[in-house]
Amino acid sequence: MNTTSQTPRLTLISAIFALLGLAGILAPQLHFTPTMLAIFILVGVPCSLLGLGLYALSVTREALKAPVDPAASAAGSTADAKRG
Amino acid sequence: MNENATSSALSTAASTWAAHAPTHGSGLGELLQVVTIGVALLAATVIVFAMVRGKRVGLDVGMKLTLLLGLGVLPAIATTTGLGAVMELTKAPEACGSCHVMTPYVEDMKNPASTTLAAKHYKNRYIPESQCFECHSSYGIGGILDAKVSGLGHIYRYLTGRYEEPITLHAKSYLPNCMKCHAESQKFLGVSDHQDAAADLQSGKMKCTECHDSPHPRPAKKEAEEAAPAGPETVPEATPAASPEPENGTKP
Numbered sequence: 016m017n018t019t020s021q022t023p024r025l026t027l028i029s030a031i032f033a034l035l036g037l038a039g040i041l042a043p044q045l046h047f048t049p050t051m052l053a054i055f056i057l058v059g060v061p062c063s064l065l066g067l068g069l070y071a072l073s074v075t076r077e078a079l080k081a082p083v084d085p086a087a088s089a090a091g092s093t094a095d096a097k098r099g
Numbered sequence: 100m101n102e103n104a105t106s107s108a109l110s111t112a113a114s115t116w117a118a119h120a121p122t123h124g125s126g127l128g129e130l131l132q133v134v135t136i137g138v139a140l141l142a143a144t145v146i147v148f149a150m151v152r153g154k155r156v157g158l159d160v161g162m163k164l165t166l167l168l169g170l171g172v173l174p175a176i177a178t179t180t181g182l183g184a185v186m187e188l189t190k191a192p193e194a195c196g197s198c199h200v201m202t203p204y205v206e207d208m209k210n211p212a213s214t215t216l217a218a219k220h221y222k223n224r225y226i227p228e229s230q231c232f233e234c235h236s237s238y239g240i241g242g243i244l245d246a247k248v249s250g251l252g253h254i255y256r257y258l259t260g261r262y263e264e265p266i267t268l269h270a271k272s273y274l275p276n277c278m279k280c281h282a283e284s285q286k287f288l289g290v291s292d293h294q295d296a297a298a299d300l301q302s303g304k305m306k307c308t309e310c311h312d313s314p315h316p317r318p319a320k321k322e323a324e325e326a327a328p329a330g331p332e333t334v335p336e337a338t339p340a341a342s343p344e345p346e347n348g349t350k351p
């Protein structure tokens with residue numbers, strides 16, 4: 016599984032959900048009807064949360080699957096050894 | 100015809116004075132509405148900017164923080180203020196009237212020629228704003244939450260068509276809602292009939308509308324049902340003469 020190509024896709028999906036959520040939040044503010052209220056409750060709030068959740072997942076996945084830089088790792092070990 | 104002329108003259112006079120009156124209504128709701136629109140548009144701009152720039156230069160730490168702002172912080176603010184705006188704006192009679200089943204009731208309430216309790220309260224400004232909400236919600240935070248939850252149920256039933264016309268009153272007793280304002284009123288306490296009927300009113304044996312006019316116009320179908328021969332336990336309709344409520348008087 017190629018994580019480097021998946022992470023931006025997940026970020027893109029989270030951005031789409033967030034934009035959809037924002038549209039849902041805006042709906043009753045621009046035109047106040049029962050349908051728009053339902054859109055606010057059923058689309059606005061859940062999609063905003065889903066967008067944030069997917070973004071958090073995307074960042075977490077990237078952080079966990081990022082390749083370790085050997086040079087930086089070695090430098091870190093040397094510094095630790097010198098400190099005692 | 101004469102009623103229409105009176106109604107029209109009153110409306111013209113009202114609009115003349117309205118220009119000099121302080122603005123009533125959901126000032127907080129409108130403020131929250133503007134904030135929500137602004138924050139939501141800002142969030143959308145931030146998201147689009149971060150995605151376009153991120154596609155070109157990659158998602159570095161700065162871009163990730165920008166995205167966090169656009170995807171997390173700003174939508175959270177927009178959701179909170181949007182929810183506040185919705186809570187405030189749903190108190191307005193216009194919000195109640197936006198469902199077509201409620202339109203006749205709101206129109207009657209705003210009709211200066213109407214003699215229903217709702218119209219009397221509205222035209223004499225006994226309740227200056229959020230008139231539907233004030234009478235249909237009980238006292239305190241519990242009452243407000245209860246009314247909001249009921250409102251959610253109304254929206255669900257309205258949008259899914261799970262209701263029958265004419266709509267009927269779900270609440271068993273409206274006494275606490277009336278007493279919210281009237282209990283402390285000297286005019287209310289000064290009427291001996293209220294003291295005589297206090298026990299029956301409090302136990303639910305008697306309703307305010309047995310002496311006072313109906314709060315809203317009664318649907319034709321319901322009136323026809325009630326006019327049909329019924330058992331001896333049928334509660335007699337109150338006569339308007341029995342109502343001590345003034346047409347254009349002082350606040351009771």
